[in-house]
Amino acid sequence: MQKKEKIIIALCVIVTIAAGALHYSHANAVLAFVVTAAALALLAMIVGDATEQLGSRLGPGATGVLQSGLGNLPELFVCIFALRAGLDQVVQAALIGSILGNSVLVLGLALFLGGLKNGTQRFNSEPPKMIVTLMLLASAVLVIPTLAKELHTPAEAHILSLDIFLAVILLVLLAANIYFSVKGDPAVAIQSGEAGHAEWSMKLTIVVLALAGVGAAFVSDWFVEALQPAMASLGISEAFAGLVVVAVAGNAIENLIGIQLAWRNQADYAISVIQNSSLQIALGLFPVLVLLSYVLGGAILTFVLSPMLVAVLLLAVIVSAFIVYDGESIWLEGLALIGLYAIIASAFWWG
Numbered sequence: 001m002q003k004k005e006k007i008i009i010a011l012c013v014i015v016t017i018a019a020g021a022l023h024y025s026h027a028n029a030v031l032a033f034v035v036t037a038a039a040l041a042l043l044a045m046i047v048g049d050a051t052e053q054l055g056s057r058l059g060p061g062a063t064g065v066l067q068s069g070l071g072n073l074p075e076l077f078v079c080i081f082a083l084r085a086g087l088d089q090v091v092q093a094a095l096i097g098s099i100l101g102n103s104v105l106v107l108g109l110a111l112f113l114g115g116l117k118n119g120t121q122r123f124n125s126e127p128p129k130m131i132v133t134l135m136l137l138a139s140a141v142l143v144i145p146t147l148a149k150e151l152h153t154p155a156e157a158h159i160l161s162l163d164i165f166l167a168v169i170l171l172v173l174l175a176a177n178i179y180f181s182v183k184g185d186p187a188v189a190i191q192s193g194e195a196g197h198a199e200w201s202m203k204l205t206i207v208v209l210a211l212a213g214v215g216a217a218f219v220s221d222w223f224v225e226a227l228q229p230a231m232a233s234l235g236i237s238e239a240f241a242g243l244v245v246v247a248v249a250g251n252a253i254e255n256l257i258g259i260q261l262a263w264r265n266q267a268d269y270a271i272s273v274i275q276n277s278s279l280q281i282a283l284g285l286f287p288v289l290v291l292l293s294y295v296l297g298g299a300i301l302t303f304v305l306s307p308m309l310v311a312v313l314l315l316a317v318i319v320s321a322f323i324v325y326d327g328e329s330i331w332l333e334g335l336a337l338i339g340l341y342a343i344i345a346s347a348f349w350w351g
Helices: 003-024 029-055 060-070 073-084 088-118 126-150 154-183 202-234 238-250 252-263 267-292 307-324 331-347
Strands: none
Touching: 003 029, 003 202, 029 073, 029 202, 073 088, 073 202, 073 238, 073 267, 088 238, 088 252, 088 267, 088 307, 088 331, 126 154, 126 267, 126 307, 154 267, 202 238, 238 331, 252 267, 267 307, 307 331
């Protein structure tokens, strides 16, 4: 284990202890919220490091899948506790916000900073095309139930049954995508210029991953409990808190990895990690939470979104598709994506 990784783990332990102390002492809600958000981000970094060490033993395809999948572990815990607290609108906004954050903000930052340093960046366009196609299919799953409800079709009376059916379809697509990423055509497999030899022992990797997962579970609970009073104190709407604050805190590791890879001119791998994170949320995290919501004892999560969330989701997927389809990017395209994210976030400030 390198010195930098030891420092991150030590800092995470300190911040997590501080977050626990603030939670159990019922301290200022805003301070508790900020500290728990920082602890959540640090735990996400540790989960990412441990996942990369584990994935390096399994090949590049598995590494990409593990990074995108286990990297969403902190957000999964946050959403579970939020559903138990009845914050289904926050969870919906957080899931869509995670997709937007990766497809628009993080991709924009990666292309902008990578372009500034390295000039025009070129990458294999086949993997992004495949991911964008699956994202469009996933978006359709979110659009159709919303239209069924908004247009008052006969399916409106059976939305919950429709949600379960669509969740199963998405999970089948997720399984097929994982299999294809690991075993499929090399032309569209995840490009891994970063996966190398494991530096941690298998025992250390599993122990760190397990402890980080347990820590993420506790911190996520504290984070959600601090969320509502913090929103009230700061005057933040549930939609903005979910779309921006929860989404960014829960996806810290993908944010850092994608931007770092683009800065190093590893555009293929950067775009694969960023886009796969959005895809894992759309095909995996969202449907899993829809199904889990029936047994968690809190709010029921549905695929029926507000028309505004549907509109910004489709806009994000279509714009990101145009950006990656030609297999090259410049810093101006990245800046445009950052601007689009700022416009979308501002529209949700009031709810």
